[in-house]
Amino acid sequence: MKIKKRSWAEPFKIKVVEPLKMTSKEDRIKSITLAGYNTFLLKSEDVYIDLLTDSGTSAMSDYQWAGMMLGDEAYAGSKNYYYLEDNVKKYYGFKYLVPTHQGRGAEHLVSKILIKPGDYIPGNMYFTTTRLHQELAGGTFVDVIIDEAHDPENEHPFKGNIDIKKLDKLVKEVGAKKIPYISVAATVNMAGGQPISMQNIREVKEYCDRQKIKMWCDATRAVENAYFIKIREKGYADKSIEEILLEMCTYFEGIWVSAKKDCLVNIGGFFATRNKKVFEEGRNLVVVYEGLHTYGGLAGRDMEAMARGIEEMVQLDHIKARIGQVEYIGNLLLKAKIPIVKPIGGHAIFLNAKKFLPHIPQIQFPAQTLAAEIYIDSGVRSMERGIVSAGRNKVTGDHNYPKLELVRLTFPRRVYTQAHMDVTYESICEVYDKRKSIKGLKMIYEPKYLRFFQARFERLK
Ligand code: F0G
Numbered sequence: 195m196k197i198k199k200r201s202w203a204e205p206f207k208i209k210v211v212e213p214l215k216m217t218s219k220e221d222r223i224k225s226i227t228l229a230g231y232n233t234f235l236l237k238s239e240d241v242y243i244d245l246l247t248d249s250g251t252s253a254m255s256d257y258q259w260a261g262m263m264l265g266d267e268a269y270a271g272s273k274n275y276y277y278l279e280d281n282v283k284k285y286y287g288f289k290y291l292v293p294t295h296q297g298r299g300a301e302h303l304v305s306k307i308l309i310k311p312g313d314y315i316p317g318n319m320y321f322t323t324t325r326l327h328q329e330l331a332g333g334t335f336v337d338v339i340i341d342e343a344h345d346p347e348n349e350h351p352f353k354g355n356i357d358i359k360k361l362d363k364l365v366k367e368v369g370a371k372k373i374p375y376i377s378v379a380a381t382v383n384m385a386g387g388q389p390i391s392m393q394n395i396r397e398v399k400e401y402c403d404r405q406k407i408k409m410w411c412d413a414t415r416a417v418e419n420a421y422f423i424k425i426r427e428k429g430y431a432d433k434s435i436e437e438i439l440l441e442m443c444t445y446f447e448g449i450w451v452s453a454k455k456d457c458l459v460n461i462g463g464f465f466a467t468r469n470k471k472v473f474e475e476g477r478n479l480v481v482v483y484e485g486l487h488t489y490g491g492l493a494g495r496d497m498e499a500m501a502r503g504i505e506e507m508v509q510l511d512h513i514k515a516r517i518g519q520v521e522y523i524g525n526l527l528l529k530a531k532i533p534i535v536k537p538i539g540g541h542a543i544f545l546n547a548k549k550f551l552p553h554i555p556q557i558q559f560p561a562q563t564l565a566a567e568i569y570i571d572s573g574v575r576s577m578e579r580g581i582v583s584a585g586r587n588k589v590t591g592d593h594n595y596p597k598l599e600l601v602r603l604t605f606p607r608r609v610y611t612q613a614h615m616d617v618t619y620e621s622i623c624e625v626y627d628k629r630k631s632i633k634g635l636k637m638i639y640e641p642k643y644l645r646f647f648q649a650r651f652e653r654l655k
Pocket of ligand 1: 323383
């Protein structure tokens with residue numbers, strides 16, 4: 195047989211394994227009922243393939259584990275902090291670093307420093323914790339992503355792009371003075387892990403410079419974004435991931451990062467900036483909320499693992515295999531005509547629950563239902579990204595009804611094999627085959643903040 199193309203394979207081999215518990219369908223029905231049909235409330239022990247999130251779930255390399263032994267656990271001035279600072283400067287290009295325990299710690303500080311009550315923060319779709327911190331600081335989030343991002347079928351290669359007309363409309367309505375910064379995510383998690391193009395970042399930058407609006411970036415998955423720029427955007431095919439990431443960062447005054455994603459660690463985050471005043475305020479506030487400015491709630495060994503993870507995250511073989519795995523299962527699902535968000539995103543596959551379960555109205559939580567159903571079928575854990583995640587309207591108290599009602603299957607980095615992808619694919623096909631018999635849910639408990647983490651449901655009769 196003539197081989198047309200060579201497959202990629204993981205650029206690592208497995209040295210340590212973690213056994214998985216196999217469960218029966220009866221076990222799983224019991225577990226999900228106890229968990230109130232919320233996959234966040236399952237015990238991880240009862241999960242077979244855990245695709246809940248790519249956050250903090252990566253496998254660290256031997257190089258990172260070796261670094262853990264070099265943790266300098268001094269209260270102040272740990273050498274691991276200085277190494278991390280060097281690598282943030284080298285790979286992201288920012289002079290000033292404030293470490294935090296994870297991404298939302300950084301979001302909290304940045305929001306507190308930059309936002310005044312009554313301000314507006316435009317962004318390319320929201321992320322749950324990001325928007326909440328902006329709101330807690332007194333701001334109002336305004337979505338300025340292109341319309342294509344809200345359409346799961348649209349195959350725009352850069353669905354994370356910002357619609358400058360929408361941004362301009364907001365500026366005209368409220369005035370640039372009420373907009374402390376634009377919050378640019380790369381990639382956009384809630385849109386399906388979709389990237390923003392370099393050209394769009396550049397155009398938004400020109401607009402913002404004219405209006406004197408600052409640009410800040412949620413660079414949590416900026417490496418994945420850089421990979422999409424490399425393969426999809428004209429002029430970047432021959433540039434390295436390192437070069438693309440650095441160029442992206444030049445357009446921003448600062449970034450915040452959940453290091454639990456791109457940076458290949460189980461815990462950690464930071465914000466970094468070129469603005470000395472913002473840094474000084476952040477360095478002061480971090481002491482109040484996280485820990486001293488040279489550890490920000492992290493152990494020295496965590497900072498060492500992060501610094502080393504940053505070196506590994508930009509390696510082309512790594513990011514190609516990471517996104518290649520997501521594309522592998524995505525393409526299987528597309529071939530089977532399972533409705534997923536297109537194009538296939540960076541960190542996850544998003545099932546379109548509105549199309550998968552069209553007989554279940556949004557108020558009966560189709561995505562929540564589908565995630566529970568997949569778990570019952572095979573022990574694969576996914577999560578809801580729809581009406582439950584969208585929360586309630588601050589003014590009316592009614593549910594927000596997002597256009598996208600999705601189930602996210604999120605892929606930890608360097609953890610699962612292609613065979614795990616096959617099993618997941620088979621399970622989704624099986625649930626799809628019996629979709630008409632699936633009934634929706636009723637919410638029976640709802641916490642005040644980020645309700646999707648702890649809400650409980652019952653099956654409708
Ligand atoms: N920004 C983005 C784009 C994220 O995806 C996350 C977390 C955060 C900020 C907050 O970071 O969790 O370290 O505090 N996303 C996780 C997820 C929880 O599953 O997508 P964190």
